[in-house]
Every structure is written in structure tokens, then in C-alpha cells.
Amino acid sequence: MSDTSFDLIVVGGGPGGYTAAIRASQLGMKTAIVEKELLGGICLNWGCIPTKALLRSAEVYHLMHRAKEFGLKADNISFDIDAVIKRSRGVASQLNGGVKHLMKKNKVTVFEGHAKLAGKGKLAITKDNKPVADLTAKNIILATGARARELPGLEADGNLVWNYRHAMVPKMFPKTLLVIGSGAIGIEFASFYQTLGCKVTVVEVLDRILSVEDVEISGLAHKQFEKQGMVIKTKAAVKALKKNANDVTATIEQGGKTETLTFDRVISAVGIVGNVENIGLEGTKIKVEKTHVVIGPYGETGEPGVYAIGDLCGPPWLAHKAGHEAVICVEKIAGLHPHPLNVLGIPGCTYCHPQIASVGLTEQAAKEKGHQVKVGRFPFLANGKAIALGDTNGLVKTVFDAKTGELLGAHMIGPEVTEMIQGYAIAKTLETTEQELMHTVFPHPTLSEMMHESVLDAYGQAINM
């Protein structure tokens, strides 16, 4: 590799990094990207995408069990976990190839290896601890991402105790499973394994699961999961894990009482930490707080010419946030005038069954911020399309500022809500009020009609309820 001098080098090839590289190339910068593992990052290889493939298998399996309800016949329903995993890996691999192609198409030079800041505008690349190249760049974007947090005593070993990565490629299908942590990752795996017939127990230290979601939504999710047979323990903590030959005994404390339960496997999903180590931050002016790099509105770090984006910079740990930050950061570097990211406009999705999607403030957060609110609700039970789908568990909830009509937040649970939330995200970005949402024609028959009805309900005008 003879060419070692670039306008921009991006460290990390995940959804933030590769998006930054493409945008930079579009803007005429000579761009390189350094990836130590696989282009596409966690999202594409070990996160968002392969889990969606797994959950799709679970969904089809679930529907096959309900075949009779739909007038269909399906006997001897079972699954082959290896084939399920193989499909998931195939999907990831296909997309990984896609990113490689995009790099080539956009003339982005790809360096395979580990990059470390080595002085102003300099990066040292190593592979298998051997130096590969010394690169120079006018600007550097750090997009090294994040990884699962390891709590002492709950460390994943890949055998009996898994992290998300192990859980995605299980060597065996457990009959019983303990999931520690009920964030999006914990709940998605809990839902996947539960749907395929595993007996899942979820332990959450806070008083409710999916604590970033609206109280009402997480309450409905809790109820649905319990109905499916999941055991959920909130305000509970795993005090110790004792690894046996082929199972794990967990000591769980809840409400002052301690119990010991044995599970085939344990998934630890207790949070995320930024990949700030060993990338040469030491001795620079780049500030790190709570395992994450501190940045300005355009990704600026304390070090001129060095920017950071995505999971490395903290929550929300979402691929779409990283991609958006990437574009803003690169456009800023290019001297354009991008608008900083509005965190309240970033939708979040959890692909459990039922799905959960939200954007903006929860009702409680809105009230705490001093808003007088108008709240609209519309249940899936009253929607024709939901009834036709045979999936009527769900709710669309909207929160408006009573004075200005601003859509403060939207919170949904039910089938396909992850595909619908973008409608409210657009509304928020355009700063529509309830008037514009009311005047928008929603197609019939769709689940999206509930989004309309929920808005109408906030103003006492719901039609079909």
C-alpha cells in the first residue's frame, strides 16, 4: 500500500465509520477506512442485522404454531437451530460483502488492521501486533464503537455464560435461560429464545423492563412476555453465578429475599462500554467520561482534527445515530453547514414480539420537563388490519404539548411498529403540530391508521374508538 496520506481517515468500519467514509468521498475527500475485523461493524455482523434474521425465524416458527387459526395445516413443527444460525450468518455475510463493494465504488481505501493515534494527524496501523502502515490525514474520525459491559462475577465465557455475540451463534439450544438485563439487547434475545420454546427468566435491577421506554409501554410488554411464559424479575439482582458442569446456578436477590435457580445458559446484557482503549487517546486532549469520548455537536473532540462518532461517544447506542453523526461530522469537516443531531428525534426500536418503537419524550419525561401534555392512545384491538393479521396486542401512544401542539413523543408496541415509527420521526423533524398530523391522510386498511387515531384521541377526536 503505497498511498499513506489522506484528507480523512476513519477508524472503524461500522455503520458510523463506513457512512462517514462514503460521505467524505462524495464530498471529494481522499478517504481511507481502517477496520480490524469486518466491515459493517457490530451492527451488521454481530448486532442489528443477524439478530433480525434470528427473530424472523422465531416469528415464522411462532406463526406456524398458530397455523390452525389461519385455516392452515402444519404438523410436526420443529426447528434446526444450526440452520437458523446459518441463515443469520448468511444474511450478515451478504451485507458485509455489500459494504466492501460500497467502499470500492466510492474509492475509499480500506486498511485491515488496528489503528492507533500516533501524534498529530498520524495513525499507526498494526495487524496481529505487527506494524502494517503509518498513515497521515488532515482529519481523523474515530468510530471504534462499543462492546458489552462485563460485570465482575458475570463475565461471559462463551460456554455457559454468553454475551450477545455468543448468544447469536449458540452451540446448543438451552432449555432454560437466564437473561441478565432488560435493555433492548437482553429483551430481543429473551424474546428469541422464549419464542423457540426455551424457558426464559429475565432479571432487571430497575423497577421495570425496557426502562428507557414509556412506563405504559414497558408495562404492556411485561404483561405480554409473561403471557408467553417468560419469568420477569424486576428490582432484582444476580448476586452470583456458580458454573456447574453443564449449567449455571444463579443467586438472585429480589425484595430482600434470595433464591438460587439453575439455568442451562446465562446471557449477560448489562450494558455497553465504549471502545476507548488502545486507540492512542492517552496524552491527547480527547476527553473520556464514563467509558465514552466526549464530543461537541459536530463530533469534535478536544483534539483539533480528531473527531468521534457513534457508540464510542455514548448513548443512544444506535446504528442510525452513528450514521447520522457521521454525515454531520464529515459535512462539518468539509466546510458545509450541517445541523447538529437532535437526540429527541432519534427513534429507537426493539424487535421482540410484540415489537416496541418510540421517538422523543415519554409522557413522564415530558411532564418532568414542565410540559402540560395531551396524551392520545389507540389500541391495536380496534384496528381492522391488526385484526386481519391476527395480532391485536398493542398500543399507539402520542404525547403532545398542550399549549403548542408539538409532538413531544410517540410510543408504540405491537406488530410492525418498528416500521411505522419513522412517520412520527418525520413529523418531529419537520416540527409538525397535531394539526398537520390530523390533516394527513393515512391509508386504509393499515396499522398506520392507528398513528392517526392516536393523534385524534389526544384531542378527543378519535373516530374508531
Added chain:
Amino acid sequence: MPIEILMPALSPTMTEGKLAKWLKNEGDSIKSGDLIAEIETDKATMEMEAVDEGTLGKILVPAGTEKVSVNQPIAMLLLEGEKTSAATPPASKPPALTPAAPSKQPELKLESAPAPKVESKPAPVPAPAPVVLPTGESADDRIFASPLAKRIATDAGIDLAAVKGSGPKGRIVKADVEQAAASGSARKSTTPAKAPVQVSAISDFGQPYTEVPNSGMRKMIAKRLLEAKTTIPHFYLTIDCVIDDLLKLRKDINDGAGDGVKVSVNDFVIKASALALRKVPQANASWTDEAIRLYERVDISIAVATPEGLITPIVRDADKKGLGAISNEVKDLAGRAKAKKLKPEEFQGGGFSISNLGMFGIKEFSAIINPPQVCILAVGKADQRPVVKDGALAVASVMTCTLSCDHRVVDGAVGAEFLQAFQALIENPLRMLI
């Protein structure tokens, strides 16, 4: 780059209008707030105010042009240092003008038929202002702002024209309005933006004086009343009304009302006028060269004095409303008129006017017709006067009313017929309650 001056929308529903008159010539320098043109539709005439400063470069649409589309460029405004040659319309459409306050009265649409004919048409009523726009603001979209920004600006009294947008392509977003609200930079003033500068001087004849520049409202009053008095063939009819029964009825109503609505003599006058207009519809009309327009609704304009001048809010469907409703409405309208908070549709239109100077002790007077109406009733003070009753001298409460009539529409007998009907109701007020 020169700024395009665009045809403004006088109402949310307006799509085109007539460019009646240019008040500035090419080459004139223009300051923000200068009146530069008059625009007419079938509903209203109004003057356009300049927002930006510069020189009127080229007039693209000559005076008298009909059917000019809203947002069509009508002239080019040259900024400082720009040459006339630059004044060709560019593709972009920056905001250049906002409409000045619309004039109070509807203009008349000319009927082309030569023979007089009776046509029934709904009275021109300005369309209600859209929810998100500040009252009286035109509905065209030359100011790009998010719906939320508009709503917040309306609530906070922020003038969006003075807010710089930070959104895509300069769109005004919530944050911009909130910033403007915090800094107070774009607040809409409740008084005219520029306080009239009073100048003290001494006249040619040694008389010291103070010069108070004319406000837009003062200019409008001057223009309209001069036009009325010089173009309308006025004549006047005066009648005395004995109102002892009315005063007694009023006392009974008000005594029985407790803390409820207290009606005034003027409320009775409005109601009596409205009912009399039902009997004599020619007095609830407008003149045009081709036809006389008879209004189907009885909408009565009430003259209200404000510190800035006269304004005439309207009690609509006054014939159908009870005394209490009229009383409440007049109180509300007068209060808001004085606070300058009337919406345009609350003072534009009306088919008949009432002016009451009784509270100032005026015994009788004659008023100038409020065009395009054809009658105005001037109401004097009710006081005890000697009257001859059944051949004997007696004391009665008498109120003198003078009707000014436009002779083109209302002949003497018609005017007299109206006053008779009015007097019959005022003197037998129980008939009004039926």
C-alpha cells in the same frame, strides 16, 4: 441581488387581485414601512407596505392591471449599490413585502349587465384566518417556518418576518422562535412600530404648533371620509323618539338581571335598527354603477372611538340576536377595538352603521356615511324635554336620531320609512322582544 416584490394575498383564499395603483415610482427610494402600492380584490383594498429598504428598480406590473396572481413578482427592489440593469426577476423568491392592514370596507364588484337587475349573492365575508397564522397575516408561504414555529410565534406575539431561520434553506424552526422570544428582538408591537415623532415649530404667521405625523389609521379615516362626503349625495332625516317606555323596560330588565347582563339604550338602538332594516331592506345596501346590492344579513357596524381614531366593529345578524347577546357582543367588540385586538373580519363588512354621541351630551348631529354602506344613524342624548301630548304640555324623555342617506340608493321616502319603523320600535320597545 435585487429583491422581488411579490403580489401579496389579502386573504387566505385570495388567488389573484388587481394592482390598483403604484404609490412609488421607479427610482424612488423606499424605506421599510413605506406604502408602495394599492391592491384590490372584490373583498378589499389595501396598501402594501415595504419590508426591505432600497430603491424601486423596475415596475413589472403596471397600475390598473387586473387578475395579478398572488406571489407573482410585481416589481424589483434594488438594494444599496445595485443598478437598475440588475432588476430582472431572478428565480428565487425572498420575502419582500407583507400586507398592510386591510381597509375596512368591501369593494363592490361591478355587474356588467346594462339593465338594472336584482341579483342575490352572499354578502362578502372575509374567510376565517387559518389556525396557525397570526390574525390578519396573509396565508402565502413566503416566510418558511415549521408549523410548530408558527404556532409558538403566534402565541408569543413574535413576528416571523423578523426571525432568522436556522433550519434547512433558512426555514424558521422552533429553536429560532424561542431564541427570538428570549431576546425579545422580533416581538410584535401593539402600538405602531415607529412612534410618531412630534415636531414643535412656529408657523409662517408666528403661531407655534406641534406636528403629529399621521398614522396609517388616521390617513385611512381621512381618505375614506373625504371620499364619502365628496362622492356620496348625502341628505339627512331627523326624528324625535320618546323613550320613557324604553327607559322603564330597560330599568326592569337591569333590575331583574342581578349580576347578569345590563343592557344600554344603545343596545336597544341596535336592535331596533336591525329590525327596521328587515322592514326596509333598501337601507341595508350598497351602490354600484350597475346595480344596487341588497344585503341578506343584517350586519350593523358600531362606531367606536379609540385613541388612534374611529373603528367600526360589526354586530352580525343583529336582527336575530337578543338584547343580552347584542349587549355582550358590543362590550366585547368595543373593548377589543380599544385594545386594537379586533380581527379584520370583525370590522370589515357591515351593511349599516350607528354612531352614538349621546354619552357626550350631544343632542343631535349628522354623520358621514361609511362607504359602501348607504345609511348611518346618528344618535343623540336622551333627555327630558317639553312635549305636547293630547294638546297639553308634558315632560318626556326624548332622543333625537338623524339618518344620513345616500340618495343614489335611498330616496327621501325610503329613509323616512326606515325612521318610522325605527321610531315605532324604540317607542314600543316590547315589540323588540317578540
